[in-house]
Amino acid sequence: MRELSLNDLPKHSPWPGRLLGGDDWDDQPGHGGVxxxxxxEVYANLLAMARENPDADFRDIQQSANHYAEESPVAVSRAEDLFLVDVDEKQELQDEATVASLAGLLDGGETVVSLGCGWGYELGVLxxxxxxxxFVGGDPAESGVALGRxxxxxxxxxxxxxxxxRDDEWTLLEEALEASESDDEEGKSDDVVLFTQGSLTALxxxxxxxxxxxxxxxxxxxxxxxxxxxxxxxxEETLLGLLRRRYTDTRNYNDDLLASLQTAAGIEIATATYDVxxxxxLHPLSEIRWEPV
Ligand SMILES: C[S@@+](CC[C@H](N)C(=O)[O-])C[C@H]1O[C@@H](n2cnc3c(N)ncnc32)[C@H](O)[C@@H]1O
Structure with a gap:
């Protein structure tokens, strides 16, 4: 893991060039988000790979996908510092963040419901x-569900x-809550944890x-x-922060998660940790934990 200066980020990421107008990114597919x-489509390719390699486990599939998508070294961030790491090390850092996000919350017996889990790699890690x-996961991408299964x-x-x-009722979550309530003597469901990782972003x-x-x-x-x-x-007062804001806006990703959780009835935000x-x-994951009130 080597430190990387913001000045050198364009050597390792296409995004500064795309965002600041040097590249013809505006006309390319995916400009407005994914x-x-x-x-x-991506999950369908991975499903085909899994079927061709029946001995491959979930980590093998993710590793192949990572090496197909990127070449080492790759740029990553942690707490607003930038680093160069190899592709496998990047996955380890992401897995650590996934596991740490639930640390101290799970005593045993809980069901974690991951909404927008893709094909479920995070379910395997957790x-x-x-x-x-x-661990229960759900996604609208049919090939993702097929690969997860x-x-x-x-x-x-x-x-x-x-x-x-976008559904009015979240049946996947409702079923986990009902199962938990039927197991409880008082009919309460206090062991279901609602989890998302990089999926609300898409809206x-x-x-x-x-x-x-x-x-x-x-x-x-x-x-x-x-x-x-x-x-x-x-x-708003750092170059990195401004680039990140521009990235979100260019890709049409949401800008209202924190404010929405803050105003939602029955929710109290316990912690919000920036850039885990x-x-x-330019698109780091932050961790937000909330509790019902
Ligand atoms: C960046 S991927 C994250 C997948 C997984 N959670 C992870 O961390 O690897 C975004 C996921 O959000 C899903 N997604 C997009 N729109 C969604 C929606 N309306 N409801 C639920 N999931 C959605 C996509 O299908 C995709 O699997």
């Missing part, structure tokens, strides 16, 4: 780190299903999703944890 269809908990179908603590934030605004749908379930969950790209935390890891240094 939709479910694009994810579905299930290894928390062997006494169960292919890789984790035999796993007794992981389940993957269909899910879309241009999360206000209605958070204040109208997510908030409906808040008093039935133990906690909420979001490892997401939070535009509101990007400083940035696999793309």
């Amino acid at each position: 939709g479910v269809e694009a994810y579905d 299930a290894e780190a928390y062997p006494d908990c169960e 292919e890789l984790f179908g035999d796993h007794d603590r992981i389940r993957v299903g269909e899910f879309d934030f 241009p605004s999360v206000r209605d999703v958070v204040t109208e749908t997510l908030a409906k379930y808040a008093d039935r969950v133990k906690a909420g944890v979001h490892l997401e790209h939070v535009r509101e935390l990007h400083p 890891v940035g696999g793309n240094p």
Whole structure:
């Protein structure tokens, strides 16, 4: 892990050039963000790879995808510092952030429901780190759900299903809550943790999703944890912060996650930690934890 100066970032990332107008990025596909269809296409390729290599486990699939997408060294961020790492080390840093986001919250017996889990790589990482908990993940990309089922179908603590934030009812979460309530003598569901990682990002605004749908379930969950790209935390007074703001705006990603959680009924934000890891240094993941009130 070598330190990287912001000045040298353009040597290792196309984004400064794209954002500041040197590249003809405006006309390229994906300029305005990445939709479910694009994810579905990527996951379909990984599904084909998994079917051709039946001995490959979830880590093998992710590693192949990472090496196909990028060459070492790659730029990453942590707490507003930039580094160069190799592709596998970048994945380790991201896995550490995923596991750490739930540290201290899980005593054993909880069910973590990951909304927008892609094909479920994070479910595999978390299930290894928390062997006494169960993990349910959902995504609208059909190939992602199919790949998750292919890789984790035999796993007794992981389940993957269909899910879309835009639905009025979140059946995947509702089922986990009902299972928890039926196991509890008093009919309470205090062992379900609502989790998202890089999936709310995909929506241009999360206000209605958070204040109208997510908030409906808040008093039935133990906690909420979001490892997401939070535009509101990007400083306005640093060059890195301004580049990050421009990145979010150019890609049409949401800019209202923190404000939506702050105004949602029944939710109290416990912690918000900026830039826990940035696999793309201009688009880092921050960690938000909330509790029902
Ligand atoms: C950057 S990927 C993150 C996947 C996974 N959580 C991870 O960290 O690797 C974004 C995911 O959000 C999903 N997504 C996009 N729109 C969504 C929606 N309306 N509801 C739920 N998930 C959505 C995509 O299909 C994709 O799998």
